[in-house]
Amino acid sequence: MRIGLLAVRLFLPWVLVAPALAAVDLVTLPTREGTQLTIYNSEDITMVREHRLLTVKEGVNRIQFSWANTLIDPTSIEFRILDKQDKVDLVDTTFPSGRNDALQWNIKSQIAGKIPVEIRYFASGITWSADYVGIANEDETKLNVTGYVRVTNGSGEVYDNAQTRLVVGKINLVEKIADLARRPSPSRFPDEPPIVYPDANKWRELSHRRKEKYDALDLALGDERRGEGKGGHKPKEVIKQGLSEYFLFTIDGREDIKDKEPKRLVALKVAEVPLESIYKLTERTGDQGFTKFYRFKNVKLLDEKGKEKKLSAMENLGLSPLPNGMVRLFSEYKNKDLAYVGGTETKYVPIGDRVEVNVGPDKDITICRRLKDQKIGNVVARQYKRRLDDQFVLYFDLIDYDETLFYEEELISGKPVPAKIEVERQFDANVVLWGSEGEPKDWTSNEPGAYVDLHAITGRVERVDQQHVKYFMDLSPGKKQRVEYSVTCKRRKVGPELNAEKKREPL
Amino acid sequence: MEPFNIVGWTSRSVRFCRGRTWKSILQIPEHHNSERTNTMKTMLMIALAGTLLLVFAIPAQARIKLTTLPERDSVRVDIQNGRYTLVEEERTVNLQASRNQVDFSWANINIDKESIVFRVIKADGEVNVLNTNYPPNENALYWTVSAANAGPAVIRISYLIGNMAAEPSYQGVVENDEKKLLMQVYMTVTNTSGESFGEMIVQPGVGKTSVRYFNNGERKRMLAAKFADVPIAKRYVFDATVDQQRTRMYYRVINDTENQMGGFPLPYGKVRLFIKEPKSDGDTVRSQAFLGEDWAQYTPLFAQLDLYVGVAQDVKVERFTMDPEGGPKAAFDEIVVPRFTIDGKEGVTKPQFRNQRTRYRYRLQNFKTEKGDPISVPLTIKEHLDGEWIIEKVVLKEILGERNEQKEKEIPYAELFNAKRIDVSNAEFEMKLPPTTIDKKYDLYVTILKKYRRY
Numbered sequence: 034m035r036i037g038l039l040a041v042r043l044f045l046p047w048v049l050v051a052p053a054l055a056a057v058d059l060v061t062l063p064t065r066e067g068t069q070l071t072i073y074n075s076e077d078i079t080m081v082r083e084h085r086l087l088t089v090k091e092g093v094n095r096i097q098f099s100w101a102n103t104l105i106d107p108t109s110i111e112f113r114i115l116d117k118q119d120k121v122d123l124v125d126t127t128f129p130s131g132r133n134d135a136l137q138w139n140i141k142s143q144i145a146g147k148i149p150v151e152i153r154y155f156a157s158g159i160t161w162s163a164d165y166v167g168i169a170n171e172d173e174t175k176l177n178v179t180g181y182v183r184v185t186n187g188s189g190e191v192y193d194n195a196q197t198r199l200v201v202g203k204i205n206l207v208e209k210i211a212d213l214a215r216r217p218s219p220s221r222f223p224d225e226p227p228i229v230y231p232d233a234n235k236w237r238e239l240s241h242r243r244k245e246k247y248d249a250l251d252l253a254l255g256d257e258r259r260g261e262g263k264g265g266h267k268p269k270e271v272i273k274q275g276l277s278e279y280f281l282f283t284i285d286g287r288e289d290i291k292d293k294e295p296k297r298l299v300a301l302k303v304a305e306v307p308l309e310s311i312y313k314l315t316e317r318t319g320d321q322g323f324t325k326f327y328r329f330k331n332v333k334l335l336d337e338k339g340k341e342k343k344l345s346a347m348e349n350l351g352l353s354p355l356p357n358g359m360v361r362l363f364s365e366y367k368n369k370d371l372a373y374v375g376g377t378e379t380k381y382v383p384i385g386d387r388v389e390v391n392v393g394p395d396k397d398i399t400i401c402r403r404l405k406d407q408k409i410g411n412v413v414a415r416q417y418k419r420r421l422d423d424q425f426v427l428y429f430d431l432i433d434y435d436e437t438l439f440y441e442e443e444l445i446s447g448k449p450v451p452a453k454i455e456v457e458r459q460f461d462a463n464v465v466l467w468g469s470e471g472e473p474k475d476w477t478s479n480e481p482g483a484y485v486d487l488h489a490i491t492g493r494v495e496r497v498d499q500q501h502v503k504y505f506m507d508l509s510p511g512k513k514q515r516v517e518y519s520v521t522c523k524r525r526k527v528g529p530e531l532n533a534e535k536k537r538e539p540l
Numbered sequence: 541m542e543p544f545n546i547v548g549w550t551s552r553s554v555r556f557c558r559g560r561t562w563k564s565i566l567q568i569p570e571h572h573n574s575e576r577t578n579t580m581k582t583m584l585m586i587a588l589a590g591t592l593l594l595v596f597a598i599p600a601q602a603r604i605k606l607t608t609l610p611e612r613d614s615v616r617v618d619i620q621n622g623r624y625t626l627v628e629e630e631r632t633v634n635l636q637a638s639r640n641q642v643d644f645s646w647a648n649i650n651i652d653k654e655s656i657v658f659r660v661i662k663a664d665g666e667v668n669v670l671n672t673n674y675p676p677n678e679n680a681l682y683w684t685v686s687a688a689n690a691g692p693a694v695i696r697i698s699y700l701i702g703n704m705a706a707e708p709s710y711q712g713v714v715e716n717d718e719k720k721l722l723m724q725v726y727m728t729v730t731n732t733s734g735e736s737f738g739e740m741i742v743q744p745g746v747g748k749t750s751v752r753y754f755n756n757g758e759r760k761r762m763l764a765a766k767f768a769d770v771p772i773a774k775r776y777v778f779d780a781t782v783d784q785q786r787t788r789m790y791y792r793v794i795n796d797t798e799n800q801m802g803g804f805p806l807p808y809g810k811v812r813l814f815i816k817e818p819k820s821d822g823d824t825v826r827s828q829a830f831l832g833e834d835w836a837q838y839t840p841l842f843a844q845l846d847l848y849v850g851v852a853q854d855v856k857v858e859r860f861t862m863d864p865e866g867g868p869k870a871a872f873d874e875i876v877v878p879r880f881t882i883d884g885k886e887g888v889t890k891p892q893f894r895n896q897r898t899r900y901r902y903r904l905q906n907f908k909t910e911k912g913d914p915i916s917v918p919l920t921i922k923e924h925l926d927g928e929w930i931i932e933k934v935v936l937k938e939i940l941g942e943r944n945e946q947k948e949k950e951i952p953y954a955e956l957f958n959a960k961r962i963d964v965s966n967a968e969f970e971m972k973l974p975p976t977t978i979d980k981k982y983d984l985y986v987t988i989l990k991k992y993r994r995y
Contacts, residue, residue, distance in 0.1 A: 069827070071830065080829070108728070109812070111711075124751075125761065125762050126761040126762075127759070128759035128760070128761070129758060130756065130757020130758050131757055200829065203850055203851035203853065204830065204831065204833075204849070205788075205834055206833060207833055208810070218759065274818070275909065276815060276829055277714075277831055277849070277850075278853065278854070279850070281817075281829060352912075354853070354854070381853045383854040383856075383908075385907045385978070386905070386978065455943075463863050463871075464863070465863070473867065474867070475866060475867025475868065475869055475870075480871075482863075482867070492944050496862075498860035498861060505944050
């Protein structure tokens, strides 16, 4: 491996120039016994755990650890003695002068022999992402969901036969691992030139060469070594486990995580998830037409009698959150042909919450909003003249007036089944709402605001916040439905708008 | 490692130069290729031969009973002061009766000449420092010391140097149930002082560590302190000014002895948190996962330390600004104050003050589970206010159903909700948020009256 084996070559000059340390045994790291990768998707960070069997002598042993062409945060490297801790002790960790790609551990041992150790560090360049494929049936009542996880290794390092774990969640990271890995170490002398690392192209070239080497090795060893020899025809299971605010997805068995070679695995395959379609229109985003959303719940699937189905964790929902990722949606006809419905990014969905996937604009449901009438009333203004440079200037004092707009919205659904719609309207003043709960007490108030009268609507009306109102309706197929409402904008203390140009007249 | 000392020769005395390696004195750059190494070796040999010739050829100019500094017996480096590093070294010198001269010189190291303190720790008879002399244009000084009797004396030289720094960092290993953690304090000491030290004791501000060597340019990471079984409180915090979309999860630890800490004020540094995973039969060693990291602020004794670990995606809070109950008219209270005129008349006046009423709606959802079962979580909502304010009204509503079937009802909040005034600018609403589902969620309405706003 690149890590560790480089130690001999890189540390040789130190050995030559450090005569006072001659009594201390210099130990290079043996190869990895096992590797575990814990990959995070919210940040560019992977926790690598390596187990190695270290041969130590009695007394003080210096263990060297170095790396090249891969980004490792030197401050994150931890050394743990896994056995005989009462006889073997880590004295200190030393970072050599002028280098940030190596370190030494001084270990005091009362025994000679092999001890298992763990080396843990944070590396940059390995990421994972989730993506989903959803296939809805023709009437859009059931959905088959397949979830995938994709691991991409751009670290420059090959991790073969590694246990791979993926963390779902957003951790807090105060410094980027790649920045820490590139941060120059303090020099021995202030004018000492910094160490120049190979540029990215060189790294790519090196990693490509290494990849070729490992590909050859991989072919020679075959699938048996990777644990795919027995039952290799079945997809690997992804075991899901909660951990604090996160979820840990562990890929069953061992994987070779090769450089620049993404690996995609099935994490979830659920059939016949109850599906609901919702059509939304909101003025927050400036939309003119409806957008279709698929909705389903991240809960355990139920059978026809309402009892929970006995399904494995890979084939059921509601047992782990669904990580954010790209969703591609298809609709399946009876003849098994597929139609592409749309693709979008979905957010993280906790257990028990609803998955809402934006399918895209839907032209089958149309809305036509008409301003049927308008009127201005309750105008209060005071006109006066002021003398300015031997001329009168006509002024208007602060003006109050009420402007009422009468709207009609015509909704038609071209869907073969009843369609559930949500329409959210935005007003440029604080809303006083007369909805399904009856006339509000302050309906006749003289205070400024947008007085929205939606009480004639058959569905429920909801005031979302100060400036937004939402109404819900169920549209029957092919039927024209009208919604009528009015908005009275009570404007108060408006500026002298009737003489904005400030016309003057002689004295 | 004891540094290379080289015997130099000046017109005045024999002395020890400190802090220079052979190579640095001969100005040989450190290159590892063989050609340059050969050049270096050649130059080294020439220099050695030249030096030896000088030693034997040039007679010393007399300094009465000249004493040179022997090897160090012990060294202590104290980096507790943020700006200066104190070095204390102990040596045993052989003094002769009457006057002695002890020379001290250095190179490639930034020693504050005025800070050098010479003390006699142990001697046979009275020993006094008569004067300290500073040769011009040299990084050197010598002490004139009078000794009552001839014999060995233990002396300690203390001085301040620059370019050494200690940086604290923390590692917390949290138990799987997130009730306790093991907090380890590490100090990473960087030595760019120009001096390579041998065996020494380092006091980097926290703890005290003995190291076998500390070369110039190196960094050493040392375990300085360890606190086991530190209780932690898990907090879910929503602060719209920090993040309008997400709730953050914090760990809170208290730096006092009751909470298994309190040894010293915790310095500013990065904290990395790991969590122990559930033990499985196949594990030889219990695995850990990285939870997150945060900067720990300087934490005095008895103070609390909040660490932002990561986003709690299962706890959702949405914040809306609403009109107050009673509509737009209730948004402001006009203030009327009595007016007394000089001629004794009384009236009222409306000053440029009014009370402003703001109502916030928080849509609260909690999908957090533990071992598959829904659980309540402690949620804190932060609001940043300004000036004089009171919490006028709190309403908690349970929202059942969805769309046209949605119903809401007001529920008692006394057991679930607690409003805390942190200071004049900050309020915290603490809530024990019960589990929710798609068909059951909570709306919390808080009306705040801000008083005497100038408009």
